[in-house]
Amino acid sequence: MTLASPSDFQTSPQSSPDQGGPRGLQPQGWLRYLSFSLDHKVIGLQYMVCGFLFYFLGGALAGVIRTELASPISDFVSRETYNEVLTLHGTVMIFLWIVPVVNGAFGNYLIPFYVGARDMAFPRLNAVAFWLIPPAGILLISSYFIKGGSAQSGWTAYPPLSLTTPALGQVIWILSVLLLGGSSIFGGINFIATILKLRRPGLKMMQLPMYCWAMLGTSILVVLSTPVLAGTLILLSFDIIAHTGFFNPALGGNVVVYQHLFWFYSHPAVYIMVLPAFGLVSEIIPIHARKPLFGYTTMVYSIIAIVVLGLVVWAHHMFTSGTPPWMRLFFTIATSFIAVPTGIKFFNWLATLWQGKIALNSAMLFACAFIVNFVFGGITGVALAQVPFDIHVHDTYFVVGHFHYIVYGGTVFIIFSAVYHWYPKFTGRMLDEHLGRLHFVLTFIGFNLCFAPQHWLGLNGMPRRVAEYDPSFTTLNQVSSVGALLMAVSTLPFLINVVVSAFRGEVAGDNPWKALTPEWLTSSPPPVENWIGEAPLVTHPYGYGTPADRLDLQLVTAEQIWNDPKP
Amino acid sequence: MTCDQQRPVPIPSALITLLLGMALVLAGLWVGYNVSLLPIDASSNAPVYDALFKVLFSIGSILFIGIVGLLIFSLVRFRRRRGDSSDGAAIEGNLPLEIVWTAIPAVVVLFVGIYSYDIYERMGGMTPLNDHSAMHSSQPVGEHHHHDDAPGQKQAIMASSTSAPAIAADQEPGRVWGGIGVNSPQAQTLTVDVTAMQFAFIFHYPEGNIITGELHIPADRPVSLHMEARDVIHAFWVPQFRLKQDVIPGQPTQLSFTATRPGTYPIICAELCGPYHGGMRSSVVVHESADFDAWLSKNTPPAPATVASSVSNPTA
Secondary structure, eight states, X not given: OTTOOGGGGOOOTTSOTTXXXXXXXXOOGGGGGGXXXXXXXXXXXXXXXXHHHHHHHHHHHHHHHHXXXXXXXXXXXXXXXXXXXXXXXXXXXXXXXXXXXXXXXXXXXXXXXXXXXXXXXXXXXXXXXHHTHHHHHHHHHHGGGSTTOSOOSTTTTOTTHHHHSOHHHHHHHHHHHXXXXXXXXXXXXXXXXHHHHOOOTTOOGGGSOHHHHHHHHHHHHHHHHHHHHHHHHHHHHHHHHTOOOSSOXXXXXXXXXXXXXXXXXXXXXXXXXXXXXXXXXXXXXXXXXXXXXXXXXXXXXXXHHHHHHHTTOGGGGGTTSSOOHHHHHHHHHHHHHTHHHHHHHHHHHHHHHTTOOBOOOHHHHHHHHHHHHHHHHHHHHHHHHSHHHHHHHTTBHHHHHHHHHHIIIIIIHHHHHHHHHHHHHHHSBOOOHHHHHHXXXXXXXXXXXXXXXXXXXXXXXXXXXXXXXXXXXXXHHHHHHHHHHHHHHHHHHHHHHHHHHHHHSOBOOSOTTOOOSGGGGSOSSOOTTSOSSSOOOOSOTXXXXXXXXXXXXXXXXXXXXXXXXXX | OOGGGOOOOOOSOHHHHHHHHHHHHHHHHHHHHHOOOSOOOOBTTHHHHHHHHHHHHHHHHHHHHHHHHHHHHHHHHTBOOTTOOOXXXXXXXXXXXXXXXXHHHHHHHHHHHHHHHHHHXXXXXXSOSSSGGGGSTTHHHHHTTXXXXXXXXXXXXXXXXXXXXXXXXXXXXXXXXXXXXXTOOOTTXXXXXXXXXXXXXXXXXXXXXXXXXXXXXXXXXXEEEEEEESSSOEEEEEXXXXXXXXXXXXXXXXXXXXXXXXXXXXXXXXXXXSTTGGGOEEEEEEEOHHHHHHHXXXXXXXXXXXXXXXXXXXXX
């Protein structure tokens, strides 16, 4: 055990933890954000800023898509470029924006605080995991400029299409996704080790803030499913480079097997993007509603249920492929039942709000809009799980609308909520509330304008991934494009806010929200190794409404626990 | 967690809750049954699909309006008043409530699952695909033609079962990998071989040895499409039929349906298949029975077949 000695916890308040050892050689000031820093907070913010840069790139690519679709004919970019753009958009948004930010950025920043540790279990592995991302991203983008262009077969890269499109771009795409998958696995291992092995003595699993449970579940999914994607893509690259026949029907390969293997990762990937958001919203809502998180135990069990069920639902992406009837039936039932633990979580958040003292600030506005959006996306998701329903709308804009309600309306809204919530911790300054609300209103309206009409388009005959469509769909596509424009505009107040507030924002103090979770019980921004002195033992992270003297905060030192296992 | 702090969450008086709940259910049902989001129905399983859609739409509306209503009510009713810096009630959970809202989604999901299974069965989706009888896919269809078809037609159908999927000829004969309503044991089934390629559908009628780029079928007569792709994966989708099936290279798939409403409907490729994927469209023309026979005899070539133009939009 890493924590086998009580002497680990005897850092006296006088000794400055960032002197001596390898950390003393690290750059200070803003330069450390460009360095191979081992500090989990620096790495977390590196993930965050890097993720946002890729988000703006992915957003620009979405702008290209929506501009092309503003008219029913292919007139803005060439058809080949359009397929490159939609492939890049999906890959960038999933692998370079949502997964790194909602796992890597917030996970690295918050998990060590939540378990009462000074850093992640494997700081160097942590830095390696981050520094795989920028080269992988640059590699992916650079493939656009090579001869033949970047991958054109969608983020799903189904063979035989991915075997017939320009080979170099597809191979670079595979390489880039393998690097990002590796980064994701390294991060997952690190989170599991940190949560299970680096908890402060005296801190029990069922006392951890909910985000720890979400990240534990997510990381288990990452470690179990990402290697399958890696293996599949390596086989695919053999088919492209060495002309093997794993997935090439002309050589006796089976294209449906690829889809099974691909979705064995890529459906859990949805939970890898969504579960951490569930965790973050469980931290944000109790603080701003001044109420304990409702039903902690059932929340934990629902996360476990989602992890288990999430591994056995993949073939619902293949209801129109070559799947036998029994398989369609099984995956319908398994997929539908994910609605049960997910429903429990939403009812618990609503119950947390009930009788609270709700401060409707920017963080809370985004969190509540997340509930609205995700419930909508969840309902269309249960419908999509039904084979007969899916057979009509599979691979149409209905599905595009559905998953953007989940990953944008769900996860991205929570990323924004979390930035408003934790920015004071990151920088020591508050974000401006007026700009925050403007950002929220523009984003919420733009998002719904963009993606709600797509459900109707899909039901009425518009397939996804097309550069041209039936002219009768023009009006709603233009509405959708206007929504996308609003979403693009909405990032301006956010960007201005984040940059200006870093220098001129109201000074936040250590704990502006009067929160009880551990990251707020240290200074803002926190010192290297997180606490001057010992980490507090927070056994009631959601103890709002309970008198402070009953919360047992910081009453027990690790040494006492170590000498007397039953305090 | 600590149970001594629990007390039941006060809810509005039972009567108001009941009335609100009933209003909610009625509103959801009204939305589900009055808001039409689907294109017209032109196949026998489209009305079945639409019934499922109405049920799902109603349940979804009830849940969505209810949850969003509750959320907005909470945000207004429990907003933090100016100058109030106290905490809310220290309620950490309520077991009966949690059991209720575990049971509600479980019951809804179970109902939806059983109902959609029933719909799926009615669409012919549960017909076994890869068992031994399906190995020779067209044979059962041919056998049901004993009493009502001209011997020549029957011969043509039987022939198609052995020769049609040209690419898979060297593989297991006619093994079917996926589809809806395959081998529906109905008489008079019209069999059409569909070949999908970048970026067109080609339809071959074994009955009259006709090859077209546009699908012509009679109304009210079962049609069975035997589909195979020549290059990459495509998908055959007719929104007005509410049916879609991937067309997969090396793996024949089948789609059986009965069109009900004469007219011209789009056939759309729904699986990304390359740069011109968006232009890979065709049409299905549903004829009255007599018109179809006329079309069939008019287009049956005396000599080797001529390929009708397979342009992307042959509706004109």
